[in-house]
Amino acid sequence: MSTLELLSVMLIVIATAITAVLVTVGVSSLARAHRVRLEPSLDDARHAIVKALSGGIAESNDAVAVLGRFSRRHVTSVMLELAPSVNGTSRSVLVNLGDRTGVLPSARGGLRRRRWSTRLYSIRVLAAFGVETEEMRRLLADRSSHVRAQAAAWAVVAPSAEVLAGLIDLLSDPDGLCRFAAQDALVRIGLAGSEALITALDTADDDVVRRILEVAAAMGDERFCDIAMGLSVHSTPETRALAGAVLARTGSPNAGPALVGMLNDSSEDVIRAAVVGIAKLSYWPGGAAVEPLLGHPSWELRKQAGLTLLALGAPGEILLRSAAPGDDLAAEMAVRALQLQSISPQEAFA
Amino acid sequence: MRHFYVTFMTPLTYVVVAYFIGLGVFYLVMYGSAALEMRQYLREVRAERYREILSSEMAPSISMLVPAHNEEATIKENIRSLLTVTYPQLEIVVVDDGSTDETLSILTSTFDLKPIQPIYDERIPTKHVNAIYRAQLFPNLIVVSKEKGGKADALNVALNISGSELVCNIDADTILDPDGLRRLVRPFIRSRDVVAAGATIRVANGCTVVHGRLASEAGPHRALAGIQAVEYLRAFLFGRPGWNRLGGNLLISGAFGLFRRQSLLETNGYAQSVGEDMELVVRLRRHGYDTNQPARIEFVPDPVAWTAAPTGFRELGRQRERWQRGFSDVLWRHRGVLLRPRYGVLGMIVMPAFVLFEWLAPIVEAVGLVLVLVGVLLGELSTLFAVLFFSLACGLGILLSMLALMLEELSFRRYGRARDRALLVVWAVLENLGYRQLTVVWRIRGIISFIRGKKSWGKMNRKGFKSADEDSDTPAIIAEPIRPAGVRRLAPAQFGPALARPDTRESVGNTSRAL
Numbered sequence: 001m002s003t004l005e006l007l008s009v010m011l012i013v014i015a016t017a018i019t020a021v022l023v024t025v026g027v028s029s030l031a032r033a034h035r036v037r038l039e040p041s042l043d044d045a046r047h048a049i050v051k052a053l054s055g056g057i058a059e060s061n062d063a064v065a066v067l068g069r070f071s072r073r074h075v076t077s078v079m080l081e082l083a084p085s086v087n088g089t090s091r092s093v094l095v096n097l098g099d100r101t102g103v104l105p106s107a108r109g110g111l112r113r114r115r116w117s118t119r120l121y122s123i124r125v126l127a128a129f130g131v132e133t134e135e136m137r138r139l140l141a142d143r144s145s146h147v148r149a150q151a152a153a154w155a156v157v158a159p160s161a162e163v164l165a166g167l168i169d170l171l172s173d174p175d176g177l178c179r180f181a182a183q184d185a186l187v188r189i190g191l192a193g194s195e196a197l198i199t200a201l202d203t204a205d206d207d208v209v210r211r212i213l214e215v216a217a218a219m220g221d222e223r224f225c226d227i228a229m230g231l232s233v234h235s236t237p238e239t240r241a242l243a244g245a246v247l248a249r250t251g252s253p254n255a256g257p258a259l260v261g262m263l264n265d266s267s268e269d270v271i272r273a274a275v276v277g278i279a280k281l282s283y284w285p286g287g288a289a290v291e292p293l294l295g296h297p298s299w300e301l302r303k304q305a306g307l308t309l310l311a312l313g314a315p316g317e318i319l320l321r322s323a324a325p326g327d328d329l330a331a332e333m334a335v336r337a338l339q340l341q342s343i344s345p346q347e348a349f350a
Numbered sequence: 351m352r353h354f355y356v357t358f359m360t361p362l363t364y365v366v367v368a369y370f371i372g373l374g375v376f377y378l379v380m381y382g383s384a385a386l387e388m389r390q391y392l393r394e395v396r397a398e399r400y401r402e403i404l405s406s407e408m409a410p411s412i413s414m415l416v417p418a419h420n421e422e423a424t425i426k427e428n429i430r431s432l433l434t435v436t437y438p439q440l441e442i443v444v445v446d447d448g449s450t451d452e453t454l455s456i457l458t459s460t461f462d463l464k465p466i467q468p469i470y471d472e473r474i475p476t477k478h479v480n481a482i483y484r485a486q487l488f489p490n491l492i493v494v495s496k497e498k499g500g501k502a503d504a505l506n507v508a509l510n511i512s513g514s515e516l517v518c519n520i521d522a523d524t525i526l527d528p529d530g531l532r533r534l535v536r537p538f539i540r541s542r543d544v545v546a547a548g549a550t551i552r553v554a555n556g557c558t559v560v561h562g563r564l565a566s567e568a569g570p571h572r573a574l575a576g577i578q579a580v581e582y583l584r585a586f587l588f589g590r591p592g593w594n595r596l597g598g599n600l601l602i603s604g605a606f607g608l609f610r611r612q613s614l615l616e617t618n619g620y621a622q623s624v625g626e627d628m629e630l631v632v633r634l635r636r637h638g639y640d641t642n643q644p645a646r647i648e649f650v651p652d653p654v655a656w657t658a659a660p661t662g663f664r665e666l667g668r669q670r671e672r673w674q675r676g677f678s679d680v681l682w683r684h685r686g687v688l689l690r691p692r693y694g695v696l697g698m699i700v701m702p703a704f705v706l707f708e709w710l711a712p713i714v715e716a717v718g719l720v721l722v723l724v725g726v727l728l729g730e731l732s733t734l735f736a737v738l739f740f741s742l743a744c745g746l747g748i749l750l751s752m753l754a755l756m757l758e759e760l761s762f763r764r765y766g767r768a769r770d771r772a773l774l775v776v777w778a779v780l781e782n783l784g785y786r787q788l789t790v791v792w793r794i795r796g797i798i799s800f801i802r803g804k805k806s807w808g809k810m811n812r813k814g815f816k817s818a819d820e821d822s823d824t825p826a827i828i829a830e831p832i833r834p835a836g837v838r839r840l841a842p843a844q845f846g847p848a849l850a851r852p853d854t855r856e857s858v859g860n861t862s863r864a865l
Binding site: 003004007008010011014015017018021022024025028029032033080084116117120121124125128146150175176177180183184187188214215218299300303306307333336337339340 | 367393394396398399408409467469471539540734735739745748752755756760763768
């Protein structure tokens with residue numbers, strides 16, 4: 001084959017490919033145009049649903065008739081638009097409509113499909129409607145991490161003992177999104193999940209203990225105080241620092257002295273967590289123990305000590321003003337902190 | 351002359367043809383990889399409600415770092431746009447890098463700035479900071495006034511001051527989707543190994559901005575901006591997702607990217623370079639290999655940010671010259687990575703591919719065009735060969751652009767009007783008839799100016815977001831929020847000395863420059 005023939009063949013191949021792509025773009029564009037033309041009719045569907053929501057289940061027959069004119073995909077998308085905005089009786093009506101139009105049965109069926117993307121979409125549809133099924137609970141242990149994460153996000157609405165156990169199991173999931181979703185769900189579930197978390201701490205490994213402490217630090221349940229005090233002498237600095245954060249959040253009367261005790265820790269991270277905690281609790285008796293940290297070699301610790309003393313109010317201010325006159329580091333940070341007094345505390349903690 | 355051509359140039363002609371075939375195959379592989387990546391991503395996010403998953407107390411905190419120099423035309427709208435971003439723990443740090451215009455005064459009067467004195471550690475040395483302010487209307491908005499030091503210096507100041515786990519650099523002329531951060535933070539939640547993530551940026555020309563938000567997404571109606579819109583689609587829809595799947599992402603646009611703050615501090619922050627966005631990513635990846643720590647770079651294909659593209663040839667030429675210069679600078683700085691097995695995929699695949707198919711492309715293309723022309727003039731090549739060769743080169747370019755348009759049509763479908771989509775097809779064809787050859791000239795100029803050691807950013811004129819009837823290819827504002835009562839305007843003299851003006855504009859990156 002000559003060079004010219006080769007070039008010609010290549011050109012023909014490229015021209016054919018361009019034509020094929022253009023046809024695809026054209027067909028897709030036509031499909032989109034059809035969707036745009038359908039939009040006014042979909043507005044009718046939206047109005048019918050809203051009417052049914054305001055009129056109750058008895059009024060939903062008309063909506064079912066109107067929705068019957070559209071494909072399930074369109075009905076699902078319209079219902080998903082409305083689902084996050086409704087609650088209580090209206091949600092019951094919406095679920096009823098979803099059942100009668102086949103949206104929810106189809107999604108329930110989708111939970112058992114082989115393709116992970118179908119299971120993921122189905123659980124998202126069911127979660128948007130606030131529906132609870134046995135299959136959804138099982139999806140907390142699904143083989144796809146996307147599905148597990150979504151199941152964890154759904155679990156907030158159904159915090160049974162079984163679901164809580166599933167969420168705690170997800171705290172050791174290899175996928176970060178699953179761990180995040182589980183932690184977030186446990187925080188949102190709140191006090192109802194505390195007991196399960198406390199029980200789980202007995203058997204959890206170090207990583208899971210830390211993740212439970214992160215949840216506890218966001219929850220602020222006083223029941224975690226004793227556990228955090230126990231963990232404040234844990235072998236790993238990260239766990240001890242998190243224990244300090246939990247102590248600060250619980251606001252327990254025992255938390256302040258415990259945090260002061262942590263100021264003697266060998267790890268800078270732990271000391272920093274304790275100093276932050278003392279500021280959060282406004283535990284002014286701890287000021288005297290924080291003051292020597294103004295001269296600590298670590299800049300971060302010096303800064304945090306200065307800010308903490310400032311946050312303690314008048315007792316802290318006295319300590320700042322008397323900060324070790326011979327110690328340049330301490331004096332410099334004390335001056336910096338005192339300069340912040342001219343502006344509001346909110347601004348000072350920028 | 352004829353003897354010279356036959357002896358030396360004819361083999362070179364075959365080299366050029368082979369290069370074009372190799373380039374075509376390379377981009378088709380990238381396309382396949384990008385298509386798979388997009389399919390996976392779209393399945394992941396179908397019907398996802400970001401609010402539920404990410405509006406969480408457990409979400410990592412983010413500081414947005416916004417360098418601004420002489421941005422009076424766009425700064426107000428852009429900061430408003432950033433303030434509309436929905437994210438649970440968000441701080442915005444705007445750094446006025448010695449502006450000589452009204453940038454700081456506009457910020458002061460619009461957001462009611464008051465001086466503050468935060469205690470922060472200057473982990474990365476920077477130029478002198480004149481003052482730090484906090485907005486009274488929006489407590490999460492901090493504005494820093496500093497001496498002029500360039501974009502990297504401004505970003506480093508913001509990096510020192512910010513206290514969040516993640517930092518997001520965004521150009522002052524970039525409009526961000528309200529849900530943009532939620533989408534971009536996802537890879538960081540997924541894995542601790544991720545040190546940086548970028549997302550798709552689109553051309554804002556032709557779009558409408560209302561109260562700092564993109565109200566309508568329309569395609570540009572003028573050829574120059576339209577062709578750039580096609581280039582952006584190509585770069586972001588299959589260049590970067592393609593590399594992402596192959597584990598070789600080297601580019602996060604300077605206009606919008608999210609980074610782990612600790613990783614940035616460990617690698618000494620942003621470096622003074624014309625291509626600082628690419629340089630940073632290469633440095634982060636290299637640091638990962640050097641210290642044996644994972645350093646993954648992720649790309650989120652969702653279009654989350656919009657930026658105004660240059661509307662004049664001169665400005666565009668300067669921009670492209672600067673990009674190529676920056677690209678050359680990065681490759682030169684990190685030449686030690688090239689073909690070194692210890693740098694794994696980065697050294698053995700990604701860097702060589704970038705050198706071969708991105709950096710070298712304008713040179714080969716120019717040589718090819720010259721050779722064919724000379725060959726025809728000397729009668730060594732037939733006119734038919736020249737026409738076929740030129741058509742093939744154009745055809746390949748058109749095919750790649752069309753594939754990008756197809757990906758857009760099958761994925762995000764952000765261009766709603768049929769007219770916009772039809773125009774994009776027209777621009778994809780027109781791009782190859784003159785524009786592409788011009789970019790070859792600009793890019794070669796960039797390589798030459800790099801060799802000559804040129805360091806400046808060059809002058810860039812901001813057109814801002816004007817009304818639609820002024821310029822149909824400028825993002826149009828159709829509504830202006832009313833200034834809140836009690837806002838005071840400070841005199842520019844309060845913010846320290848006025849200094850010279852550099853350009854702090856972003857670069858989209860280099861991907862698909864060869865297309």
